Amino acid sequence: MSPTPHASPAGESPVPPAALGVRFAPKEVLLERRADGSILLRSPIALSGCADNIVDYLERWAAAVPDRVFLAQRAPGGGWETLRYAEAWRRVQGVAQALLARGLTEQTPIAILSGASLEHAVLTFAGMLVGIPVSPVSPNYTLLPAARPRLAEIAELLQPGLVFAQDAERFSGARTVPALASAPWLSASAGVPGVDTLASLYDTAPGPAVAAARRTVQPSTVAKILFTSGSTGAPKGVLNTHGMLCSAAQASGLVVSSEQVPVGLDWLPWHHTVGGNATLHGILREGGTLYIDDGRPTPGEFHKTIENIREVRPTSLLSVPSALQMLADALEADDGLRVAFFSRLRRMNYAGASLPQEVWNRMQALAVRTLGQQIAFGAGYGTTETGPGISVTHWPSEGGGEIGLPLPGLTVKLVPFEDRFEVRARGPNVTPGYLRRPDLTAAAFDEENFYRVGDLVQFANPDRPEDGLRFAGRLSENFKLSNGSWVATGDLRLALVEACQPLLTDLVIAGPDRDDIRLLAWVHPAERQHAGANAEGELAPPAYAAIAARVAERLRAHNRQASGPTHRVAAFRILHTPASIGAGETTDKGYVNQRGVLACRATCVAELYSAEPGPEVIRI
Template sequence: MSSPFASLAFAKPVVDVEPLGGGGMILRSPEPLLPYERHLGEMLRAAAAEAPERDFLCERAGDDGWRRLTYGQARRDIDAVAASLLARGLGHGGAEDARVMILSGNSIDSALLTLGAMQAGVTVVPVSPAYSLMSEDHVKLRTIFRQIRPALVYVEHAPPFAKALAALPMDGIELFYGKTPPADGSDAAPFSELLATTPGPEVEAAFAAIGPDHVGKILFTSGSTGQPKGVLNTQRMMCANQQQILQASPHLAEVPPVIVDWLPWNHTFGGNHNFNLVLKHKGTLYIDEGKPAPGLIEKSVAAYREIAPTHYFNVPGGFALFLPYLESDPAFRDHFFSRLRLIFYAASALPQDLWKRVEALSVAARKERVVMVSSWGATETAPAVTAVHWEIDRAGIIGLPLPGAELKFVPSGEKLEMRVRGPNVTPGYLDRADLTAEAFDADGFYRIGDAGRLADPSAPEKGVVFDGRVSEDFKLTSGTWVHVGALRIAALEAAAPYLQDVVVAGQDRDEIGLIAWPNLAACKTLTGEGEAAAIVASPALRETITAAFAGYNRRNPGASVRIPRLVLQTVPPSIDANEITDKGYINQRAVLEQRAGEVARLFAETPDDAVIVIAD
């Protein structure tokens, strides 16, 4: 018998279904969307008035513990930043199309700049630090810079960004730094300068002038099919989405959330869902300087050893690297779960193996299962369209449409393509009327590109199941469809925990093959320490993976799911080549294009020794 769930207040799962011709349908919540704030500044001021001494944001301060920013201080600093920008002729009453570009990662100062700029009517553009720090050619960074034409650029520490800044035409553009000035003495001002202006009536006038349709930020997508696109994020989108989430999950209003979060603010998961959720509910966000990567996950673990969260948000790759620390240390496990109310994953599908391990840890720590849920959406939807707001016992369900959102299903091959309409949907892309027109159908639904289906057509209230990307599926030479999203998860579960990610190959071929990246930390438990090439070549690892997929193939003999061969990679996916985002999402199509040689190797009539062939 399963352990009980910890009690949590959710809205009842209900949905209205409107059938459409040809097998399609529209799902809607019967609950109306209630009023919400005009802009994020109203959220901040409400929190500052109600809980001025509560910590809003905390970040590491070297050996001195945490730098803490209360809501009261945040209100004062944000007003000062807004006053400084207005004094420069930016925003309300001046250059109303002015933009601020943030190149570095999450920090208290970048948050103050973000909220202060929005309050002045200046649009904020947080850019992936990887475009500056991991790129060799800075093509994406220069493309974004040309598109947004910023009036001001911000970096937390200037020296690591020296090459990136040198690649940009910075003449006439102010550069601000948070903690470390440029090493070469080039012109830059400290962020503290923006805090030195005394706010006056011009700040209140700007605050009052901001409406729901003002573009608060521009988030650039990861450019899976080319250079990044600038997604306009209005205040309406961001504020409506937080109200939508609250109505589905009223427990959020019961206890101010305390989260430790690494998810980057240049992405919608971290920058809209999590940051705005903390702000909406007057909670506390500890900025995690780690991330799910070898050498950095340890920083996340150190933060969680100090801070027991009320809510845990992560991508599946983050779960995979974090769980071993909880499993090997009962005291840490018990501390982590001590006040945890909700576990949330998004951005990609969670393998069931990880789900079961999380539940086992929860039961060991609490004798009950902390509720695990997911949501689904996109950068263009700020981000949540659907959410799970009931107890579930396995991964895969992405929930039901939130109040105010409409989810249309349109037949596409063997799948149902999902399209979205609602107040949380973007008005379009920066300076790309062509892309904006292509993105919406004749009824105004945004074409998100994902497929879904009802978990139980006879009981739609059981929710929607994510069914992969419409464009990723392909046919074998036999005409059999291969559903990439489901197969990827099945492959990761079959070889857990030894594979970090896989790309499914085989279009117009007789059988399926995998390009796979090893989870080096897990593999070292089999092979011992060593470089990636030695680990991948290890007989122990290859035999283990072979045995895992041989068992999987016996259970799944069909051509559309059977995995006869794979090749392990030692070269990480490249951000410059669009193979991966800095959040860790693998771009299936880009990998297959960039690694055409590996694909040919995989399907060679006589494969070389690097290819693992799974015998019948």
Template sequence: MIQQGEKPPFLPLALATPRIRRTDRPDGGFILHSEEPLSDYPGHMGLVLQAQAESRPDAVFIAQRQADGSWRRVTYAQAWASARSIAQALLDRGLGQTAPVMILSANSIDHALLMLGGFVAGVPVAPISVAYSLMSGDFAKVHHIFNLVRPKLIFAEQGALFAKVLASLNLDGVEVVTSDGAGGTVLKDLLNTGATSAVDARLAQIVPDWVAKYLFTSGSTGLPKGVINTHRMMSSNQQAITQIWPFLQEKPPVLLDWLPWNHTFGGNHNFNMVLRHGGTLHIDEGKPAPGLVEKTIANLREVSPSVYFNVPAGYAMLLPYLERDEELCRRFFGDLRLIFYAGAALPPDLWARLETLSIRTLGKRVTMTSSWGSTETAPMVTAAHFPIERAGVIGVPVPGVQLKFTPSGGKLEVRVKGPNVTPGYLGDPEKTAQAFDDEGFYCIGDAAKLVDPDDLNRGVVFDGRIAEDFKLTTGTWVHVGGVRVAAIAACSPLLQDAVVTGPDKPYVGLLAWPTAAAKDMAPDELRRQIAEKLRAHNKSQGGSSLKVQRVLLLNDPPSIDANEITDKGYINQRAVLERRHADVNRLYADPPDADVITVTDS
């Protein structure tokens, strides 16, 4: 019997028990790794598709909502046949490791088939953020990526939609392929190509260290970096997931997912996880944005996911619908076994509301978890494959990965080594050399700390980006990651996101974006509530580096072109501060403008 105040148990879920070992180092740092060795894994992703087509030919692999509201579904057998045809067409055109495919379109079945065809043909694919083509004013990032990748074929599903960016490129010797036939070769021509023994020969020729993808990161400043993603990186990462999440082998996963495939999480973690385990991926044309979240809700009325992935902003927009619609809530939780948040720490109120709905609907708690990694690690480095009671814990190193902790400015910088780590950056040997230390560990730029030094299996906590931390004029260090997460949580549900200000200033401030709900409030009342919440927050903080004294709410959204935000919703602290230096000056002006929120002690 559950005692008063005691939480109900977790819904049963098969997770591997962590067994973590620590090796201390002379510099005061240490290395963590799993005692569970990484088992053998397929040599490349083309073999994974072939194996699923042979073992689950009639199972639905990918489904996508069509314009008439029906679902287009592709089975594993159909995906394999289409990938072989596309592979033959790519080989016929002379594509290979040095002649890649560039994909401008968003997630779709046709996008997936072309990507799979690249896997089977040993042709790298480079999926590019749609925002760079459709939301950019100058196409500078597309031009930069085009010149780096030097593709021999570009896929733009809707030719007319991408006509402007295509017209800005020098396409001599580059074939444009579209699904609708507007402005190039029709994809159907590739799909109608008869596969020959040349495809089988190429499939047998591919080795783990061949390039599978080029994924582009916006970085802190400047133009995107092309991260080389090999088959070894992706396949080994999926093997690690298989070992830590054995429940995936009990029943093939069902996903409804919007996370973009030009990002490592949607394109590597989620897509490849479904493929590796013979599951079904429903492509969600919705996303956490006004006018689009409604599409996600409509899809959730028809699809009950077994694992649900989203970013905190997505859960914030989803929760009101679940809370007021019991039937939708039953559909959402009906088959759900794992709730996963990525991109930022889940604010405590969102965590509690999800947990409350789980208990109300199922009588038990669905496990909520997260992991940590980067585009350069394909992506998983650590994972919390054990029940956790709060956000912030990013888990333990997964099998095959070494996590090195190195003292750095009062923190522990973490570095990574393993088969999932990139060999480097496309066309940039200088950045590649800078990315690794003298022991071959990838310098990811983050800090972490142990939850409990006496119990390594309780995991580590993300402790911010090393490069983002700064000193106040008092000489006190401000650890940006912790301050940001704590301040947003304290102001919940009023702030969508924020950047921390204060380098060479006397106190900490915030440039912040209000949530959609907060924008409906009267401005004076909104500012009053934020000040009140931060005043209470500051009273519980121990020093000036943890207290927020001023806030300026921003009306204009973060800019894609200026690197302020990715299409997945990640805010770039450094880019925002550089672009909005006038706002920073306003924040610290004396006396402050009327719209600057001043948090007093009383």
């Protein structure tokens, strides 16, 4: 059966005045229904114009705008240390020559243990220029003793030919891992015996070997190896090829673009696909400027992000919902910050989780207050295995779990599952598999070579497929109650977080094989502070009881509107300690791993369902 085109009705404008300066592709999709009930979705936009190597963009902009700042990071003195395009290209070529002279090849990847930095970028692009894979690893695996076993698993799988750490002394704990200790090290800092500085390689004269190695790079050549979080087992090394990265960057640019030269401010880590691929490569493709945000969406670090916003005034912002919630709090409390933030902003994007409608409403109210109109809000959806793009709202999103339509070049297969669809994807931006794990690679793809994403979606409007898809949970997180009824955790979690705004930042749903649903929840830091929490965030019992009573009231209101036991909450408990990265309860992007929390806090779950629970368990 031929695909059926679906598009917005003639005369309907998909772009309101608020999106002036942002160009969106038409709201269209090609749809093919199969006899087995599955549905294929494709973009009508052809994927063309892809680069051969992401580093080609660096060479292009070094020639076109040599003095434009490409990257900037906070200097020790408090100002900004910048790297301009021409100098970046010179350093990359010099380091690439030095890497080849050291005998590195596609079989000897580079392990980068520290976070985003100018040096991290130079080494990454140098390796990718000449076909040497680069593998950025979460710094927490080195810096947090509880997470060190993850680092050992990764290093054993990776077998790197070179290790880089921004500060070799600070990351010296990694030398307890044999596969890392046996490799030569580079650092941005001097003074560690036996460790050369990356800067000492910048002036290496690039010879014919660089050009020759560059010519061998093909779309199938591995550019990066990104490791999954390991929430369901040992971390997996996802092979990111040059073809994946180039097609993903180009596809995004074909559906959403801007008249402005982009200026970004981003804290998302480069060992994850959103920060290291979507943001970094997107800025590079457009010849823009990226300021590396040294803040984080945590109570002790977010003040750095606030000060960076005042100075940088980004043109766009991509972040996770938890960070946007904290940003809304800050903008509402500080008019000067609000004016600075919206002074050049034309588009906001969120990814990784559904954005609570309450947060979307607050951000748009702030935009209207400042600009006189709403801002263009967008949602993206993808995975490490898709480099990262699967779909995007190439129109101003209105929240509610929207994830948009497939990117150009990609085919999305929707396989029926209960009242929703399992997502599978095939295209040039999909990984060929996992490092040294053919068994995992085989299991990840179906009989038609579609990658099994493991997520569930629904049509935002079944009568209008062009309105896109909405996220409906993860297959691995959905569960059945004892009566056999399925609980869709994605939908329910979003509804409950929204119902409890602004009291809670996040929650976890318990209930597999139980008679009813119960919750573990975290109170928003602003609520804790307002209630008189001490320096450690601890609340006195009366203050805790007052917040718990307000949460209970919100949940009772939710239950009155809920339909059946798969939507109603029977009890909850507030957690006093944050989700642990080292224990696998959360990632360093701020995403809560539901299964990890339930496993690590099994005692709390047991008390939730106890016949005689303690006073911290609140029945609804």
